[in-house]
Amino acid sequence: MIKTRIAVLAVALSFVATAGCFAANPHMGTWKLNETKSKLLPGMGKNMTVTYTEQKDKMKVTVDGVGKDGKPTHSVWIGKADGKAYPAKGNLSYDSVAYKVVNDRTYDLTGMKDGKMLWTGKSTVSADSKTRTVTINGTDANGKKFSGKAVYDRA
Numbered sequence: 001m002i003k004t005r006i007a008v009l010a011v012a013l014s015f016v017a018t019a020g021c022f023a024a025n026p027h028m029g030t031w032k033l034n035e036t037k038s039k040l041l042p043g044m045g046k047n048m049t050v051t052y053t054e055q056k057d058k059m060k061v062t063v064d065g066v067g068k069d070g071k072p073t074h075s076v077w078i079g080k081a082d083g084k085a086y087p088a089k090g091n092l093s094y095d096s097v098a099y100k101v102v103n104d105r106t107y108d109l110t111g112m113k114d115g116k117m118l119w120t121g122k123s124t125v126s127a128d129s130k131t132r133t134v135t136i137n138g139t140d141a142n143g144k145k146f147s148g149k150a151v152y153d154r155a
Contacts, residue, residue: 075092096112134149
């Protein structure tokens, strides 16, 4: 009787441990820009809504925003967080992005155009999974350095 209970408990604990290993990525979901907490770049566009979804062994990032000209922007990126660049489709100043896992709440990001690095950044989800902060640094087409911070609230 005791051996049976121990076996059942061991199996139950292994299921809990397995579920913990496959816990949801805290980036997944929809994020809305919080402009008051952000330090946006003057003269640049705004990513108003960012949605992360899982697609088998990849992730899909859909971004809707407003360009510096005031017109709507839309982009889609599908890839792995393996540090390799995957194409970004849409009306953007860059054509590919590389995501790399830093830890379970942070990605390093690199935006590129025609294979040339334009900017680097970090996307971090808070411990309570309610806020996502993206910082970027780069150099514009005129050689001027820039940096900014966008803060997103979970929708």
